Amino acid sequence: MTGTGKLIRLILRRDRVVLPLWAVLLGLIPAAYVASFEELFPTEAERVTYAQVSESNAGFVTLYGPLHGSSLGELVAWRAGFLPVLVALCALLTVIRHTRADEEAGRTELIGAAAIGRHAPLAAAFITTCAASLLLGGVLTAAMLGQGMPAEGSMAFGAEMASTGCAFAGVGAITAQLTSSARSARSIAIVALGVAFVLRVGGDVSALGNGALSWLSWLSPIGWVQHLFPYGVNNWWPAGLTLLFTVVAAIAAAVLLARRDFGAGLLPARLGPASASFGSPFALAWRLHRGLLLGWTIGFTLLGLIFGGVGGSVVDLASDNEGLGDIFARLGGSTALVDSYFAGTAGIVGLIAACYAVQATLRLRDEEQAGHAEAVLTTAVSRYTWAGTNLFFALLGPAVVLTAEGLATGLAYPQGDLGAILAGTLVQLPAVWVLAALAVLAFGLIPRLSGVAWAAPALCLLILLVGQTLQLDQWFLDLSPFTHVPHLPGGDASATPLITLTVIAAALTATGLAALHRRNIPD
Amino acid sequence: MIEAIDATGLVKRFGQVPALDGLDLHVATGEVHGFLGPNGAGKTTTIRILLGLMRHNGGTVSLLGGNPWTEATTLHRRLAYVPGDVTLWPALTGGEVIDLLGRLRGGLNARRKAELLERFQLDPRKKGRTYSKGNRQKVALIAALSSDVELLILDEPTSGLDPLMEEVFREVIAEEKRRGDRTVLLSSHILAEVEALCDRLTIIREGRTVETGTLADLRHLTRTTIQAELAGPPDGLATLTGVHDFQLDQHRVRFDVDTDALEPALQKLVQVGVHSLVSQPPSLEELFLRQYQQADR
Numbered sequence: 001m002t003g004t005g006k007l008i009r010l011i012l013r014r015d016r017v018v019l020p021l022w023a024v025l026l027g028l029i030p031a032a033y034v035a036s037f038e039e040l041f042p043t044e045a046e047r048v049t050y051a052q053v054s055e056s057n058a059g060f061v062t063l064y065g066p067l068h069g070s071s072l073g074e075l076v077a078w079r080a081g082f083l084p085v086l087v088a089l090c091a092l093l094t095v096i097r098h099t100r101a102d103e104e105a106g107r108t109e110l111i112g113a114a115a116i117g118r119h120a121p122l123a124a125a126f127i128t129t130c131a132a133s134l135l136l137g138g139v140l141t142a143a144m145l146g147q148g149m150p151a152e153g154s155m156a157f158g159a160e161m162a163s164t165g166c167a168f169a170g171v172g173a174i175t176a177q178l179t180s181s182a183r184s185a186r187s188i189a190i191v192a193l194g195v196a197f198v199l200r201v202g203g204d205v206s207a208l209g210n211g212a213l214s215w216l217s218w219l220s221p222i223g224w225v226q227h228l229f230p231y232g233v234n235n236w237w238p239a240g241l242t243l244l245f246t247v248v249a250a251i252a253a254a255v256l257l258a259r260r261d262f263g264a265g266l267l268p269a270r271l272g273p274a275s276a277s278f279g280s281p282f283a284l285a286w287r288l289h290r291g292l293l294l295g296w297t298i299g300f301t302l303l304g305l306i307f308g309g310v311g312g313s314v315v316d317l318a319s320d321n322e323g324l325g326d327i328f329a330r331l332g333g334s335t336a337l338v339d340s341y342f343a344g345t346a347g348i349v350g351l352i353a354a355c356y357a358v359q360a361t362l363r364l365r366d367e368e369q370a371g372h373a374e375a376v377l378t379t380a381v382s383r384y385t386w387a388g389t390n391l392f393f394a395l396l397g398p399a400v401v402l403t404a405e406g407l408a409t410g411l412a413y414p415q416g417d418l419g420a421i422l423a424g425t426l427v428q429l430p431a432v433w434v435l436a437a438l439a440v441l442a443f444g445l446i447p448r449l450s451g452v453a454w455a456a457p458a459l460c461l462l463i464l465l466v467g468q469t470l471q472l473d474q475w476f477l478d479l480s481p482f483t484h485v486p487h488l489p490g491g492d493a494s495a496t497p498l499i500t501l502t503v504i505a506a507a508l509t510a511t512g513l514a515a516l517h518r519r520n521i522p523d
Numbered sequence: 524m525i526e527a528i529d530a531t532g533l534v535k536r537f538g539q540v541p542a543l544d545g546l547d548l549h550v551a552t553g554e555v556h557g558f559l560g561p562n563g564a565g566k567t568t569t570i571r572i573l574l575g576l577m578r579h580n581g582g583t584v585s586l587l588g589g590n591p592w593t594e595a596t597t598l599h600r601r602l603a604y605v606p607g608d609v610t611l612w613p614a615l616t617g618g619e620v621i622d623l624l625g626r627l628r629g630g631l632n633a634r635r636k637a638e639l640l641e642r643f644q645l646d647p648r649k650k651g652r653t654y655s656k657g658n659r660q661k662v663a664l665i666a667a668l669s670s671d672v673e674l675l676i677l678d679e680p681t682s683g684l685d686p687l688m689e690e691v692f693r694e695v696i697a698e699e700k701r702r703g704d705r706t707v708l709l710s711s712h713i714l715a716e717v718e719a720l721c722d723r724l725t726i727i728r729e730g731r732t733v734e735t736g737t738l739a740d741l742r743h744l745t746r747t748t749i750q751a752e753l754a755g756p757p758d759g760l761a762t763l764t765g766v767h768d769f770q771l772d773q774h775r776v777r778f779d780v781d782t783d784a785l786e787p788a789l790q791k792l793v794q795v796g797v798h799s800l801v802s803q804p805p806s807l808e809e810l811f812l813r814q815y816q817q818a819d820r
Contacts, residue, residue: 180652181613271648272616279626287615371610375663378574378604379627382596520577 003116007124027139065226073231092172098125101182133165153231163242170249177256179265196220205310289393300401304408311413339490350428357436360394424488430501431481437508444515527706534581544730557724602674603667611651618647636669656683748803754796
């Protein structure tokens, strides 16, 4: 552990912008909800009605988790229920960036040869990320107190986010030991986060209905922290459970680190074929994208099975709950309720598919930075062929995973209309393409800043999460291509927005490719 | 005959920073041409322009008689390139990369590949991420050398190889040279390698060509070091044109002299009377050091 302090200072220097950015910004989001809830629901009675509708809406529970109360604080804490996933994502990416990514790039070797302990880089990354998570919790608590919210609830709310960050710093620390590539470590950690989220959704939505699978939530750290119920029961022990998980994860990571060689993963390297059975740009692109496609297809299939599986609970809810019968009737009865649930999940699924599309598109930039593009482009392969074969998978891969998700949802909800559910998922595709096309544009025009392509899905997520709640202007909501996608099943199936979005995506892609054709490689 | 590489007055700027500032490079078909210069002189930028990866801002350039930017794809069928810093796809084996690059170029000589694998002692079954720098370089070298192409562009190809493998590389290039049907542009810092392989060479500094010609031409530009013990004071020797770094210690003199000024300088010595004389012939090292060091001034 020698030198941990020095390495912490190095991390703080390298991340002096990014680290405070996520710790402070994410901590401030809930405070913004307070004012908007006060404005939307000024009276107690209005809040109670809203809470009653929301706590039994499977789409809402999927996104935000369970709701047990109607006070202003409880509504805000519930509405911030997607925040733990974002905090977890930032935490695990930070840890991997300062452990496996550095090791893969050879920077750790440089540091490891100095008077630095074997565990110091891991300890420094882990401690810094936990500290950032605590800062986030502190900012959140302070901001909520500043809005005049009760003290204990504000502290529990802060603890919810801080403990999530710590727990997934631990997850990142473990996955960083497993493989020799940072990309695989990130993928495994994000899959773990996805599984935690899906387990939480499965358990919570099941609890709405017959509750047979409600124990699923308790398999997930994301599920634990959402049982703190700040401003309600202020249940502290799940935070303790999460911290215990953090400690165990950190110890496990340290043990794994001690058992492996520098630069290596735990999974051994094997010999491969001495000659290639492939030799075309398309075959190369398939080799580069097949792992990604397979992983996302499995993930989307699981997501579909869970979303479809809880569809039954939504129907139970509509028929069981007499108190809400009126509201449901006004909303169009149980069919309309189920339709709106599937349309809502399709929107989430579309946004996740867009993340896959952006990730796959930016593989082009990865290939350029790694020097692989240079190797291919100095053979008889043109830039268009090189980019085109990669984009084939970046644009059609999402079609495959969305189809898998739609089919899985339909199969897990046999009483529904498979065609309608599948259509609801597939109409997301043009919006997904627009975000992928923005990534192509960034890659072509501003290659060094291609990472800004992630701002588009982030903005769409923000619009999905807070757009309605904060009653933002329509022009702002319209910035997200997903705002324009028909809400299926149940809504108007209009082809116009789909064609418009596809044309926009094609134009952006063409512009990006034209810029790529003219610029330096590598840039 | 068309020159394999014909670049005149090449200019390349990155934003405001000039990388190439009127660089000339002429490589005749069939020759092995050394391309030298200190770090940051613009060698890799020049090569990237020749490969159509970057577009030049001024001057003219033609490669194998074509325009390297607009005809990149067709020209690339006729050349193979080994970058200075070879990176391989982590999940592909060395053998897969060799085959892939060969096929993307339009064909690979399987027998030649097998022979080179043997001579470079490379295990083609290992994954890209497990190779050392030297072994990654071997992968790129074997892929380039087993392609049937007219032009090889090699950017510091031996910088990661051990001395044994460097020797193998030298043998292989020497064989290519004897066959005489390939042109090689060899960027290198290893003087023995350049001396052994290159017909002609070009030295660049700060984006400009400072010397170009055969090794004999360049030797001509170098200085001979003379140490002598004389019978009396050598009047007028210190001020003779072409004499440099003149040192006098009683009757001992030590100075460098340009090849052109060798004869008048020796005549001066003989006039005074010579007791002993040591002459060090011009070395390439000295030439390079002199050319490289001027970059710091």
